[in-house]
Amino acid sequence: MGKGGPRPELRAVLREKQGGRCCYCLIKMRICFSNSKRPDAETLEHLDRRADGGGNGRDNIALACLDCNTGRGSIDWLTYCTIKRGEHYEAGR
Secondary structure, eight states, rough: GGTTTHHHHHHHHHHHHHHBBBBTTTBBOBOOOTTOTTTBBEEEESSHOOOOOOOGGGGEEEEEEEEHHHTTTTTTTHHHHHTTOOOOOTTOO
């Protein structure tokens, strides 16, 4: 998250709004040290990727589990959310 650190006040607000759940898969996340490799570790996620021009504003940040944050890749956040929740329609099924 740059030189500003882990932004604990933002994490607390998001944790309350999201009920401590990942914005994608809805699992209950754990608050861990920043070097944690646990798949359910809480991370800050840019909904619109910084690589695609997304900023660091509060309206572009959510909490995601480490597994979802690292697994999303270049998929847009809404598509990834529907895939993780099993809501994605696949033609032919």
